[in-house]
Amino acid sequence: MQMRExxxxxxxxxxxxxxxxxxxxxxxxxxGEQTLALFRHLGAIHAIDDMCPHRGGSLGKGTFENGFVTxxxxxxxxxxxxxxxxxxxxVASYPVRIDGNDVFVRIESV
Ligand code: FES
Numbered sequence: 713m714q715m716r717e718x719x720x721x722x723x724x725x726x727x728x729x730x731x732x733x734x735x736x737x738x739x740x741x742x743x744g745e746q747t748l749a750l751f752r753h754l755g756a757i758h759a760i761d762d763m764c765p766h767r768g769g770s771l772g773k774g775t776f777e778n779g780f781v782t783x784x785x786x787x788x789x790x791x792x793x794x795x796x797x798x799x800x801x802x803v804a805s806y807p808v809r810i811d812g813n814d815v816f817v818r819i820e821s822v
Pocket of ligand 1: 764765766767768769783784785786787788
């Protein structure tokens, strides 16, 4: 795992995330003990927890459309830019930095 001095960790490439988002899903990556789902929306890349708080569905494997991902298990919907659900609740989101083709995320607990 490549960690920068500012605590950001390399998790994927821009190309991998773009390819997944173009196919209407997220890119699932593991960082330490955590699993994240990465999405491209309106030019920016966003990182949220992959595990749905309902019953643990993989949000990265859900349907991604117009900035929202729908859980593949029971259709709960999450804003990928914040991790929040429209009616409240949600999952954590993480700061993202891009350096060339490399995408870095900062996870406090790593
Ligand atoms: S596990 Fe995600 S909606 Fe049920």
